[in-house]
Amino acid sequence: MSEDGELVFRRPAALSDVVTHYCPGCMHGIVHRLIAEVIDELGIRERTVGIAPVGCSVLAYHYFECDFAEAAHGRAPAMATGIKRTHPELVVFTYQGDGDLASIGTNELIHAAARGENITVVFINNAVYGMTGGQMAPTTLPGMVTTSSPYGRDVKRQGYPVRVCELVSQLDGTAYIVRRSAYKPAEIRKLRQALKIAFQVQMAELGFSLVEVVSNCPTNWGMTPKESLRFVEERMIAYYPLGDYRVRDEVKTLK
Amino acid sequence: MVGTRLSGWKGYRTMKILMKGNEAIAEAAIRAGCEAYFGYPITPQTEVLEYMARRMTELGRAFVQAESEVGAINMVYGAACTGARAMTTTSSPGYSLMQEGISYMAMSFVPCVIVNIMRGGPGLGNIQPSQGDYFQMTKGGGHGDYHLLSLAPSTVQETVDLIIEAFDLADKYRQPVTVIADGLIGQIMEPVEFPDLKEPQRPERPWALTGAKGRKKNVITSLFLDAHELERENLKLQAIIAQIKANEVRYAEYWLDGAEIVVIAYGTAGRIAQTAVKRAREQGIAVGLFRPISVFPFPYDRLREIAETAQQLLVVEMSAGQMLEDVRLATCNRVPISFYGRMGGVVPLPEEILDKIKGLAGTGS
Structure with missing residues (x-):
């Protein structure tokens, strides 16, 4: 409280008052909070339905104070479609990692985007399967060592990373496709703004919105949190450039 | 709302x-x-x-x-x-x-x-x-x-x-x-x-997930x-x-009174078997039909009762014999069970089933 008793900072109403299971230094906590802040700001907590993935954020439904479903691995965009088509007045978002969204769930993602479903996808890309203990993901960088690419990802044998924003932004059904990060305060502010716009795009029924967050994994990258942020800034963003990949003209008029 | x-x-x-x-x-x-x-x-x-x-x-x-x-x-x-x-x-x-x-x-x-x-x-x-x-x-x-x-x-x-x-x-x-x-x-x-x-x-x-308005989240x-x-x-x-x-056990029974042979079939196979059983009855064979409508739950109890009076069972399916296993479970093989199945999308003709019934009745050619 400030001197005159004005509340200047508090937990967002959309964020549950519980301890998360996330590792120290992981960006999930930051992104959860930003989503909750945006839900509060837009006043939509009581009509928002979230869909948790399979992966590190499988328990995301414990951390938000809105209705939630837990999807099968990769199927969140299909589930979101079913919810949104039946109840267009709800605000529906999925929260998915790179294994969930860019590997096992590519089909569901691409077609939800192509149909222009009025849903919002929050995509956490940390280039590794976190929950299963650090295996190669579709977004693992070339040369990056994981438990299933122990000699470093060899693109000749293990293929190239999938750049989701570049891929999805080709689809006409998409309205707002952007890539952000959260490795420093300025980027966190930009990410918050992007999340807000993504929800507004859905509420204005402009089409499919996706915010990719270039994220970290100190635990499975074998780094300190600080080292992992440097890796995000220097290596991850070099392969996954931050920016706007598709912003339909109508989006620019949103207030 | x-x-x-x-x-x-x-x-x-x-x-x-x-x-x-x-x-x-x-x-x-x-x-x-x-x-x-x-x-x-x-x-x-x-x-x-x-x-x-x-x-x-x-x-x-x-x-x-x-x-x-x-x-x-x-x-x-x-x-x-x-x-x-x-x-x-x-x-x-x-x-x-x-x-x-x-x-x-x-x-x-x-x-x-x-x-x-x-x-x-x-x-x-x-x-x-x-x-x-x-x-x-x-x-x-x-x-x-x-x-x-x-x-x-x-x-x-x-x-x-x-x-x-x-x-x-x-x-x-x-x-x-x-x-x-x-x-x-x-x-x-x-x-x-x-x-x-x-x-x-x-x-x-x-x-239901309808938005957590005026209630705790679902x-x-x-x-x-x-x-x-x-x-x-x-x-x-x-x-x-x-x-x-x-x-929720459901089934249909046809001509079971005095039936010595009971044909057991569901769905399309049950419908075709119905024609075959009717013809067999017209030829004086004591045969009836038991048609499960709920395949889960399977009508184990009713089938067990039927097996107490029937002398033979004939299971007809458009498969290699899958419901057959449930019939065996129901009857504990207390009564001889024959099977007639067609696979690969072949739909059995009533005549084929009639021939099987006749064979079991000892009146076949």
């Missing part, structure tokens, strides 16, 4: 019409108050999708042609999570693809209706009628301990009646309910009567990391299955 897709519901008057089985399934679902349909084209069920594409859109209800059966079942899962009456229809290979989503729905207690118009298999098989998915339909199908209520009609009329009932049963048990038919029932045209239907009287659904999940908690959820599911077993 969460809008209902059934706003403007005026009810339906009785309608008698000549209709293809698949179209009748679609119309029955619409009349039962289906609010959301998601499907993927696959022969021999595609007419359901086509009919729904036209009618659901006209009625302002949800329809999506999904990218796959995996997508379709997860859209059903999503829609059903909001408490909407949701349905998908498919055929065998598509039903295989849906197993993941179905297992999730069973464990998270989410009702829906799923129709499998079975075709020849395994693999890509063909598009002819088959009953090769009996195990998958009755023994679980996906991973984990569950069984779905599974109803097997033998005519288009019975299909309509069971589809309408399936939605109420799904509500009652908070589980997916399946209707298991085959390509013949899907494709045949028959006169069918749709009953008067008013807006469905549905149980309260306090669990979560629908099948994830229970603590072993004891997951066991408790399993016990809840098993209690529902026990209720289904106690309440």
Whole structure:
């Protein structure tokens, strides 16, 4: 409280008052909070339905104070479609990692985007399967060592990373496709703004919105949190450039 | 206020019409108050999708042609999570693809209706009628301990009646309910009567995801990391299955009085067997027919009683003998059991079954 008793900072109403299971230094906590802040700001907590993935954020439904479903691995965009088509007045978002969204769930993602479903996808890309203990993901960088690419990802044998924003932004059904990060305060502010716009795009029924967050994994990258942020800034963003990949003209008029 | 897709519901008057089985399934679902349909084209069920594409859109209800059966079942899962009456229809290979989503729905207690118009298999098989998915339909199908209520009609009329009932049963048990038919029932045209239907009287659904307005948040999940908690959820599911077993056994009996031979067949095979048994009766053979309508729960008790008086049983299926195993379980092999099955989409002729009956009666050529 400030001197005159004005509340200047508090937990967002959309964020549950519980301890998360996330590792120290992981960006999930930051992104959860930003989503909750945006839900509060837009006043939509009581009509928002979230869909948790399979992966590190499988328990995301414990951390938000809105209705939630837990999807099968990769199927969140299909589930979101079913919810949104039946109840267009709800605000529906999925929260998915790179294994969930860019590997096992590519089909569901691409077609939800192509149909222009009025849903919002929050995509956490940390280039590794976190929950299963650090295996190669579709977004693992070339040369990056994981438990299933122990000699470093060899693109000749293990293929190239999938750049989701570049891929999805080709689809006409998409309205707002952007890539952000959260490795420093300025980027966190930009990410918050992007999340807000993504929800507004859905509420204005402009089409499919996706915010990719270039994220970290100190635990499975074998780094300190600080080292992992440097890796995000220097290596991850070099392969996954931050920016706007598709912003339909109508989006620019949103207030 | 969460809008209902059934706003403007005026009810339906009785309608008698000549209709293809698949179209009748679609119309029955619409009349039962289906609010959301998601499907993927696959022969021999595609007419359901086509009919729904036209009618659901006209009625302002949800329809999506999904990218796959995996997508379709997860859209059903999503829609059903909001408490909407949701349905998908498919055929065998598509039903295989849906197993993941179905297992999730069973464990998270989410009702829906799923129709499998079975075709020849395994693999890509063909598009002819088959009953090769009996195990998958009755023994679980996906991973984990569950069984779905599974109803097997033998005519288009019975299909309509069971589809309408399936939605109420799904509500009652908070589980997916399946209707298991085959390509013949899907494709045949028959006169069918749709009953008067008013807006469905549905149980309260306090669990549904409709936005946490004026209440605590709802979560629908099948994830229970603590072993004891997951066991408790399993016990809840098993209690529902026990209720289904106690309440939902259905079967039809034909000419069982004094029957020394009892033919046991369901669905299309049951219908063909009916013709064969009738002819055999006309020739003086003491034969009857027992036709399970619920294949899960299987009518074990009634069949056990029948086996006490019958001298021989003949199981007829369009498979290598899947229901046959349930007949053995029911009767503990107390009475000799013969089997006649056709596979690969071959539909048995009444004459083939009649020959088998005659052989068992000792009056064959």
